Amino acid sequence: MMKIRLRKYLKPYMRFVVLAPLMMVLEVAMDLTQPRLMAMVVNDGILGDAGLGFIVRTSLIMLGVAVIGMITGFACTVFAMFAAQNYGADLRSDLFKKVSSFSFAELDQFSTGSLVTRLTNDGTQLQNMVLLALRAFVRAPLLCVGAIVMVLSISRTYGLVIAVVMPVIALTAMFIYKKLAPLFTQIQERLDGLNAIVQENLSGVRVIKAFVRGEHEKSRFGVANEALKDTNLRAMFIMAAVLPLMMIVMNATVLAVIYIGGLQVQAAQMQVGDIMAALSYMTQVLFTFMIMSRIFVSIPRAKASGDRVREVLAAEVSITDGDAAVGSTGGDIVFNNVTFGYGGGEPVLKQISLHIKSGEHVGLLGSTGAGKSSLVHLISRFYDVCDGQVLVDGVDVRDYPLDALRAKIGFVLQESVLFSGTIGENIRWGNPNADDAQVLQAAKSAQADEYITAKEDGYDTLLGQRGLTLSGGQKQRASIARALLKDAEILILDDSTSALDLATESNLNAAINAEHAGKTRITIAQRISSVMNADRIYVLEHGEIAAFGTHEELLETCEIYQDIHRSQMGQGVAA
Ligand code: TTP
Ligand code: MG
Numbered sequence: 001m002m003k004i005r006l007r008k009y010l011k012p013y014m015r016f017v018v019l020a021p022l023m024m025v026l027e028v029a030m031d032l033t034q035p036r037l038m039a040m041v042v043n044d045g046i047l048g049d050a051g052l053g054f055i056v057r058t059s060l061i062m063l064g065v066a067v068i069g070m071i072t073g074f075a076c077t078v079f080a081m082f083a084a085q086n087y088g089a090d091l092r093s094d095l096f097k098k099v100s101s102f103s104f105a106e107l108d109q110f111s112t113g114s115l116v117t118r119l120t121n122d123g124t125q126l127q128n129m130v131l132l133a134l135r136a137f138v139r140a141p142l143l144c145v146g147a148i149v150m151v152l153s154i155s156r157t158y159g160l161v162i163a164v165v166m167p168v169i170a171l172t173a174m175f176i177y178k179k180l181a182p183l184f185t186q187i188q189e190r191l192d193g194l195n196a197i198v199q200e201n202l203s204g205v206r207v208i209k210a211f212v213r214g215e216h217e218k219s220r221f222g223v224a225n226e227a228l229k230d231t232n233l234r235a236m237f238i239m240a241a242v243l244p245l246m247m248i249v250m251n252a253t254v255l256a257v258i259y260i261g262g263l264q265v266q267a268a269q270m271q272v273g274d275i276m277a278a279l280s281y282m283t284q285v286l287f288t289f290m291i292m293s294r295i296f297v298s299i300p301r302a303k304a305s306g307d308r309v310r311e312v313l314a315a316e317v318s319i320t321d322g323d324a325a326v327g328s329t330g331g332d333i334v335f336n337n338v339t340f341g342y343g344g345g346e347p348v349l350k351q352i353s354l355h356i357k358s359g360e361h362v363g364l365l366g367s368t369g370a371g372k373s374s375l376v377h378l379i380s381r382f383y384d385v386c387d388g389q390v391l392v393d394g395v396d397v398r399d400y401p402l403d404a405l406r407a408k409i410g411f412v413l414q415e416s417v418l419f420s421g422t423i424g425e426n427i428r429w430g431n432p433n434a435d436d437a438q439v440l441q442a443a444k445s446a447q448a449d450e451y452i453t454a455k456e457d458g459y460d461t462l463l464g465q466r467g468l469t470l471s472g473g474q475k476q477r478a479s480i481a482r483a484l485l486k487d488a489e490i491l492i493l494d495d496s497t498s499a500l501d502l503a504t505e506s507n508l509n510a511a512i513n514a515e516h517a518g519k520t521r522i523t524i525a526q527r528i529s530s531v532m533n534a535d536r537i538y539v540l541e542h543g544e545i546a547a548f549g550t551h552e553e554l555l556e557t558c559e560i561y562q563d564i565h566r567s568q569m570g571q572g573v574a575a
Pocket of ligand 1: 374495
């Protein structure tokens with residue numbers, strides 16, 4: 001896998017990446033000065049004889065230091081946030097671009113739910129990591145080292161306390177990392193699973209209700225939800241256990257600092273103010289321990305997210321542009337010994353050879369699963385062949401720039417998909433430059449005009465709002481209109497009249513015959529009546545061409561065709 005560095009998304013925001021830690025250095029410096037000043041007030045001002053003026057002056061300095069600390073702290077957070085938010089936005093934008101560039105093969109590989117999580121949740125985890133890196137990563141070590149130096153400058157004896165506390169901190173941090181890292185990887189995976197179930201349930205809600213599978217789905221969701229909760233709880237449990245442990249260490253440290261300080265004050269080697277300062281510094285050291293434990297929790301989490309994001313970014317898009325110049329037109333299609341299987345597996349098309357000449361109308365017939373859709377998908381290069389060659393206008397489809405190839409083809413996919421927006425906008429998808437008259441004409445040919453104008457808002461009827469959708473047959477006709485409007489050289493209709501009645505279908509065929517006469521047309525159908533007028537009909541069986549010829553020829557010679565014909569008698573097929 002190609003190595004992808006997510007750090008590069010910070011490059012454009014280098015100013016903030018540099019400024020944030022710089023501000024943090026200032027903030028830490030202020031935090032480290034404060035106890036020192038306080039010790040001076042106590043030692044010289046209160047216990048000594050420096051006088052009230054000294055106390056007031058030093059207090060004012062302390063106030064100033066606090067204000068500078070606040071301002072630099074605020075600036076640090078703002079800069080870090082700028083860097084993190086921009087980083088997150090750029091990363092998501094690139095992820096989205098990448099996912100949009102995926103060909104069918106890559107989309108088959110990642111589940112939709114997982115892609116959604118990677119784009120949103122994982123992106124946010126990484127964004128949080130940037131924020132943390134620019135603030136906590138800088139603050140923790142600086143404050144830790146600084147406070148230790150300050151404590152030692154007060155009394156070397158405190159080195160003893162530090163020598164005991166540090167290993168405890170280090171060991172606990174290591175323990176947390178070991179325990180939590182795998183848990184967080186698991187949490188992201190479980191979130192994936194949960195998203196997948198929600199996704200499926202939302203898109204399949206009608207089927208679930210029709211089969212009264214609601215309870216089953218609820219329990220399926222429940223199991224995944226519980227699993228996510230359990231893993232989360234286990235992680236939280238470990239994190240929660242850290243807090244009391246930290247309190248014990250903290251209290252023990254306070255005791256040790258006071259005890260050692262007390263002995264030294266008695267020996268006149270130290271003053272009371274110094275004990276107070278030492279207490280402050282030790283507390284700061286222990287607080288860095290808190291911050292560090294947060295960092296140690298975040299690293300494995302961000303690492304898991306980073307890996308998942310990188311996986312998407314590094315996925316190689318299998319279908320990319322060729323660089324042949326688009327020359328001749330006409331819509332001539334040739335299959336040369338084509339063998340194809342999904343994911344390179346079991347072939348679903350075997351040794352297919354055929355030639356559809358420019359302007360011909362060809363029917364494709366065969367039982368479900370015979371490979372009809374797979375065959376036409378190869379023309380648009382939704383997938384690449386495993387063996388052989390598909391040529392359009394004499395050029396291998398792999399040599400075309402994808403846009404140029406697909407511009408040649410008006411495709412009505414087997415599953416009609418419309419987008420939210422008006423019906424008119426959906427049809428105009430086929431050709432954004434078309435004027436209203438052209439849209440109307442395409443809708444008329446597709447036999448869609450009638451039902452559209454019957455609607456209150458006509459072509460401006462909004463789809464997907466207030467529960468308004470179209471019937472199966474209405475959707476099919478809208479997608480046919482969309483493809484007709486494209487006015488491309490090749491028209492492919494994949495089972496797109498299955499929901500139309502025979503009269504509407506024959507009107508549709510007549511309209512296409514009249515207005516798109518010179519085009520190469522491939523019609524896939526289950527019903528013989530849909531293709532009987534084609535120039536040639538191919539009968540597909542188990543991924544192979546079983547027979548081809550005109551309706552009359554096949555009726556004479558092809559047994560499969562005769563069987564289909566017999567079973568469909570009375571469905572508009574002349575006996
Ligand atoms: P299709 O080409 O989809 O079969 P079809 O279009 O002839 O069937 P229908 O009339 O029902 O539309 O599928 C051929 C085989 O390929 C079938 O065994 C299922 C398999 N297949 C996959 O493995 N992955 C896929 O994405 C598709 C579309 C099909
Ligand atoms: Mg199909």
